[in-house]
Amino acid sequence: MFEALTRYGVTRRAFEQEVYDFKAWNPRQFAEDAYKTIDDRPYGGGPGMVMMAQPLEKAIAAARNRQSSLGVNDAPVVYLTPQGRLLKQADLADLLKLDGLILLCGRYEGVDERLIEKEVDREYSVGDYVLSGGELPAMLLLDGLIRLLPGVLGDADSAAQDSFADGLLDYPHYTRPDVYNERSVPEVLLSGHHDRISRWRLKQALGRTWLRRPDLIAVRELGFKEQQLLNEFKQDMDKKE
Numbered sequence: 001m002f003e004a005l006t007r008y009g010v011t012r013r014a015f016e017q018e019v020y021d022f023k024a025w026n027p028r029q030f031a032e033d034a035y036k037t038i039d040d041r042p043y044g045g046g047p048g049m050v051m052m053a054q055p056l057e058k059a060i061a062a063a064r065n066r067q068s069s070l071g072v073n074d075a076p077v078v079y080l081t082p083q084g085r086l087l088k089q090a091d092l093a094d095l096l097k098l099d100g101l102i103l104l105c106g107r108y109e110g111v112d113e114r115l116i117e118k119e120v121d122r123e124y125s126v127g128d129y130v131l132s133g134g135e136l137p138a139m140l141l142l143d144g145l146i147r148l149l150p151g152v153l154g155d156a157d158s159a160a161q162d163s164f165a166d167g168l169l170d171y172p173h174y175t176r177p178d179v180y181n182e183r184s185v186p187e188v189l190l191s192g193h194h195d196r197i198s199r200w201r202l203k204q205a206l207g208r209t210w211l212r213r214p215d216l217i218a219v220r221e222l223g224f225k226e227q228q229l230l231n232e233f234k235q236d237m238d239k240k241e
């Protein structure tokens with residue numbers, strides 16, 4: 001699954017240029033019995049299976065050993081789980097300071113709690129919806145992290161320019177042709193007035209965030225000029241309806 005990162009896109013380029021290193025460990029490799037068992041029935045009964053502590057402890061130890069050989073020590077173990085705190089951009093910025101990470105991905109109903117108590121330092125969820133395991137969430141985390149590493153993104157779409165970095169959704173984008181299906185590009189974008197363009201873009205970003213993600217506006221604390229632009233956006237909306 002993780003080849004989606006190492007074989008495609010900017011995360012591939014960064015991997016090949018050794019901006020980051022990555023290795024996936026299959027817990028089955030660390031099972032102790034002939035059947036390579038890594039899950040068992042839950043104590044107390046109920047549906048599904050629980051991942052056994054022992055193969056995961058061995059897998060984490062193997063990851064630690066490899067990291068030590070590469071000069072990385074004390075990397076925290078991050079468990080991707082629906083019970084974790086919701087992963088935010090600020091968490092990625094925080095994880096970026098670390099020299100290494102060990103990401104633990106669950107399958108089945110979850111992981112034996114004793115393994116979590118012994119080994120896990122942090123827990124993250126990627127959203128309030130049910131997935132079938134922690135691998136895709138781990139890949140989301142890694143993708144978000146890798147693009148923040150120095151040199152991974154070009155100057156043009158540098159991480160500093162991300163709209164989430166300033167707590168707003170992006171403004172609308174347009175490219176050629178200037179008329180498509182009888183719809184024109186907003187005139188201001190063809191005007192060449194860079195101050196009017198950035199004002200229009202901020203207004204659109206504020207308006208869309210207000211419409212689609214009022215939760216972001218509530219925590220953002222708008223400046224006077226931003227409040228003014230958002231009011232203009234609302235007035236423009238009333239005019240159109």
Ligand code: 9D3
Nearest residue numbers: 080081125126127129130131132133134137
């Ligand atoms: C349907 C099973 N659920 C029983 C009430 C619990 C459950 C266990 C394991 C639900 C999902 C999963 C697998 N998910 C993850 O490992 C996971 C996840 C997710 O499902 N949503 C959002 N973030 C994450 S991070 C890891």
